[in-house]
Amino acid sequence: MVGTLAIFQFGGDAWLKELNQRALAGGLFLWLFGVMVWAAFSVVRHADALADLVGEPYGTLILTLAVTGIEASLIASIMLTGASQPTMARDTMFAVLMIVLTGLVGLALILGGLRHREQDYNLQGARAFLAVLLPLAVCSLILPRFTVSTESPSFSPEQAIFLAVLTVLLYAVFLAIQTVRHRGFFQQPPRAEDRELIGKDPDGHSHGPIRPAPYHAIMLVATLVPIVLLSKRLAGIVDFGIVEIGAPAALGGIIIALLVLAPESMAALRAAKANQLQRSINLLLGAAVATIGLTLPAVLIIGLIYNQEVTLGLDDASIVLLSLTLVICTLTFGGVRTSLLQGAVHFVLFLVFLMLVFSP
Secondary structure (H helix, E strand, O other), X not given: OHHHHHHHHOOHXXXXXXXXXXXXXXXXXHHHHHHHHHHHHHHHHHHHHHHHHHOOOHHHXXXXXXXXXXXXXXXXXXXXXXXXXXXXXXXXXXHHHHHHHHHHXXXXXXXXXXXXXXXXXXXXXXXXXXXXXXXXXXXXXXXXXXXXXXXXXXXXXXXXXXXXXXXHHHHHHHHHHHHHHOHHHHOOOOOHHHHHHOOEOOOOOEOOOOOOHHHHHHHHHHHHHHHHHHHHHHHHHHHHHHHHHOOOOHHHHHHXXXXXXXXXXXXXXXXXXXXXXXXXXXXXXHHHHHHHHHHHHHHHHHHHHOOOOOOOOOOHHHHHHHHHHHHHHHHHOOOOEEOHXXXXXXXXXXXXXXXXXXXX
C-alpha cells in the first residue's frame, strides 16, 4: 500500500498519460482497485479495535471524521489546483448522501434483517442525526435552486458566509451533544451477545490483536490517506473507461465515492450483521451529516477567497429524489426497531438513483 502510493507520487503518474493503451489501463485499474480494497480492510480493522477500546460513539466518530475530513481536503485541493468545476462539490455531496442514505443504509438493514429478523437501536440518537441532516441537506442542496440573489443556483457572498458559519456552529453543537452532553443517545444498550462479540467479527473470529488506542488511531489515518490519494488516480482511469464504453459521466464519481466510502461501508455492514445496529447508524448517518458539515463550509470559503463560482442547487429530479430519501429516513428511524422491509425500501431508492444516472 505504502509502496504503491510512493510509486505514483514519484513518477508513476506518467503511466496515466498512456491510458490509450487498453492493456495498461486495465492493469493499472486492477492494481489500484486491489490496493484500495486491501487498505479498506485495514482501516476497518483499526476502526473496530478503536471502537472496542474507547467505546461508542467515539470509535465510529473517529472513523467518520477521518474519512470525511480527508474527502473535504481532496475536494478543496481540486478546487485550488484544477480547472473550474462549479458543480463538483454539489455533485459529490449529493452522490455521497444518496449512496449512504439509500444504498448502504438499505444494505445494512437487509443484512441485519435477514440474520436477526428485527434490530433495535437508540431512537434518540437516530433522531439527533436526522434533526441536523434535514436542515443542512435542504439549505445546501435545495434552497439555492430557489434563491434570486444570483442568476445561477448558488448563494451570494453574504448568503455563503452566513450559511458557512451556521453550518459550522450547528455541526459543533451536534458533536458536543454526541460526545459529551448526551453521549448515551448514541450507545446501544449492552446485551449478552454483544459482550461475546467484543474483539470478534460477526462469525466469532478475532479481528486481530488490540494495541493501545493511539496506535490504532494513527494507523487508521495512515491507511485512509492512500485510499483518498490513490482514488484521484483511479478516477482518471475510470473516466477513460467511461468514455471508451460510452457510460454516463456521473458514473465515475459514484465509483470513486463508493471506494472512498469503503472503510465506513464495510464497518457499518459488519456492525449490522453483528446485531450492533446503533454502531451502523452512527457510521452511516454520521457520514451523511459530516459530509455536509465539513465539506460545505470549506468549499464556500474557498469559493469566496478565490472568487470561484460554487453551484449548489440540484436539478428537479434530484430534488425530488433527495426529498423522498429524507422522508423515508424519518420513517425508517422513527421507531425503535427495523426490519427487512425498511432495508428493501431504501435500496429501491438507490436503484432509482442509479437509473437516473444512466437515464436522466
